[in-house]
Amino acid sequence: MERYFNPEIECADPSVLKEIQNERLVKTVKRVYENVPYYRAKMEASGITPEDIKSVDDLHKLPFVTKDDLREAYPYGLLAAPLSDCVRIQSTSGTTGKRVIAFYTQNDIDMWDTCCARAIVAAGGTKDDVVQVSYGYGLFTGGPGLNGGSHKLGSLTVPTSSGNTDRQIQLMCDLGSTILCCTPSYAEYLAESINEHGRRDDIKLKAGIFGAEAWSEEMRHDIEQKLGIKAYDIYGLTEICGPGVSFECSAQTGMHINEDNFIAEIINPNTGEVLPEGEKGELVFTCISKEAFPLIRYRTRDICVLKREKCSCGRTLIKMAKPMGRSDDMLIIRGVNVFPSQIETVLLNNGYEANYQIIVDRVNFSDTLEVVVEMTPEIFSDTVKHISAKEKELVAALKNMLGLSAKVTLVAPKTIARSEGKAVRIIDKRKI
Amino acid sequence: MTIKQVSVFVENRVGTLQEIMSLLASNNINLRAMSIADTADFGVLRLICDDPFRAQKLLEAEKCIVTINEVLGVALPDRPGTLENVLKILADNGYGLEYVYAFITHNQENAYIILRIEEVEENEKAEELLKANGIIVLNTCDVCQYSAE
Ligand SMILES: [Zn+2]
Numbered sequence: 001m002e003r004y005f006n007p008e009i010e011c012a013d014p015s016v017l018k019e020i021q022n023e024r025l026v027k028t029v030k031r032v033y034e035n036v037p038y039y040r041a042k043m044e045a046s047g048i049t050p051e052d053i054k055s056v057d058d059l060h061k062l063p064f065v066t067k068d069d070l071r072e073a074y075p076y077g078l079l080a081a082p083l084s085d086c087v088r089i090q091s092t093s094g095t096t097g098k099r100v101i102a103f104y105t106q107n108d109i110d111m112w113d114t115c116c117a118r119a120i121v122a123a124g125g126t127k128d129d130v131v132q133v134s135y136g137y138g139l140f141t142g143g144p145g146l147n148g149g150s151h152k153l154g155s156l157t158v159p160t161s162s163g164n165t166d167r168q169i170q171l172m173c174d175l176g177s178t179i180l181c182c183t184p185s186y187a188e189y190l191a192e193s194i195n196e197h198g199r200r201d202d203i204k205l206k207a208g209i210f211g212a213e214a215w216s217e218e219m220r221h222d223i224e225q226k227l228g229i230k231a232y233d234i235y236g237l238t239e240i241c242g243p244g245v246s247f248e249c250s251a252q253t254g255m256h257i258n259e260d261n262f263i264a265e266i267i268n269p270n271t272g273e274v275l276p277e278g279e280k281g282e283l284v285f286t287c288i289s290k291e292a293f294p295l296i297r298y299r300t301r302d303i304c305v306l307k308r309e310k311c312s313c314g315r316t317l318i319k320m321a322k323p324m325g326r327s328d329d330m331l332i333i334r335g336v337n338v339f340p341s342q343i344e345t346v347l348l349n350n351g352y353e354a355n356y357q358i359i360v361d362r363v364n365f366s367d368t369l370e371v372v373v374e375m376t377p378e379i380f381s382d383t384v385k386h387i388s389a390k391e392k393e394l395v396a397a398l399k400n401m402l403g404l405s406a407k408v409t410l411v412a413p414k415t416i417a418r419s420e421g422k423a424v425r426i427i428d429k430r431k432i
Numbered sequence: 433m434t435i436k437q438v439s440v441f442v443e444n445r446v447g448t449l450q451e452i453m454s455l456l457a458s459n460n461i462n463l464r465a466m467s468i469a470d471t472a473d474f475g476v477l478r479l480i481c482d483d484p485f486r487a488q489k490l491l492e493a494e495k496c497i498v499t500i501n502e503v504l505g506v507a508l509p510d511r512p513g514t515l516e517n518v519l520k521i522l523a524d525n526g527y528g529l530e531y532v533y534a535f536i537t538h539n540q541e542n543a544y545i546i547l548r549i550e551e552v553e554e555n556e557k558a559e560e561l562l563k564a565n566g567i568i569v570l571n572t573c574d575v576c577q578y579s580a581e
Contacts, residue, residue, distance in 0.1 A: 253449045375441050382439035382548065383530045384469045384476055409473050412443045414495045
């Protein structure tokens, strides 16, 4: 039987949810206008006053907030509550430019914990479960988020943090952990270690909540099989709160967004125009219940699809698909949206390194896509026939994923140019 | 006793073959035979040399992708029809061929041929079969010695 942490919200009639959103949005917009000079200036520049925002239907009138705004306002410029009311900060690793610092009041932490508690319950968790949190603790939101959710639910929380795999496995066996929370890649690593140590029969795991990085369905099945669990996805970003912005249910067909706290929109990343439900575009979030750091129309750069449908789990909260890539590096080839992350997934699933180059060109008025990938010892053979067969498999897998034919070129290892450790992935030769 | 063949992935780029040859020569690796299979994008360079494992190490240190595998080597009397005879024996017994190449030695009487059958795991059986039919089968040492004569 499906359980809910907050059935009155999670299974609410959409009209009830919309009422909650209307009220909270109006309040939040008024608050940031009054308390945050940065927001006031942005709204004034767009000719908007809080009075123009009467409901969610007016949301599109508000200007977007981007990563550039966060950079410009760093660190306190977007703070909407007195610093003395704030009790915590979390931060991103800041791989692209300066790090982001998000502030939380105690109410913000409670809201975040509630979101994560909903995720744990959706994964079958109760207060009788033992929740092992193997996400990193510290500035990173993964550990603190799921830790808070587990506390809120009343489960026994095992805050192992990441790393020290032998101790993880030991505690998992000794305490009979039933739910594992970590990144999917660490779950994969743990699963392999558990099987290598021959301890598969000593663990009591039934579910895993895995997020904070991209993972494929293949990886899900692999982890589920190796650990004998059901693996659930969870989504979040530090700017909005951390994990728990949305979470997967038993249907495993998308993540329910905690709409009483976050309003999601999908926009055309080039024009900023709001797209109808079901269309692919950039995911935008507006925080409507946060006090300290309520971002308004924050452009996540994640490319995604929203779908409101009656879910088999009983929840009415809108669902988002697993993000398909980043709008920053979206390519349009022969009219098809292509994301390097999709190509990366295919390469990894086919035994290649995630070092590749995408060359897009236009020949005789038609776009061409070439994927240059480094040869690996596993794929190499003394016969051209075997290598060609592998190459054909890759071409077919790319076609399957992208809906486009790509030419694959195999090059010698370590020949793809890297800048600051990362490969220069996209070469667009089209003169448009 | 099969022969160890070194295969190297070579990109279609000017000078790659020369770079590999220069590396092996400067390290006193003596080549006995060589063949290249190429596609539009890349080639597979196959080498028979006097020290396959040292060649592999040297090449891998230069970030080359290298694999060593077993191939059959036969010494055939240098007259018409002898190769055809070997191919017929293999075909009659259901062995498919991936590739064949020959190499020249100072030995005037015999021609040396490298054969790569599809079923690598059946190398030994195929060898026994050839021997039973009176064919001289070579191993790595033979190749080195014969060709060094
Ligand atoms: Zn559901």
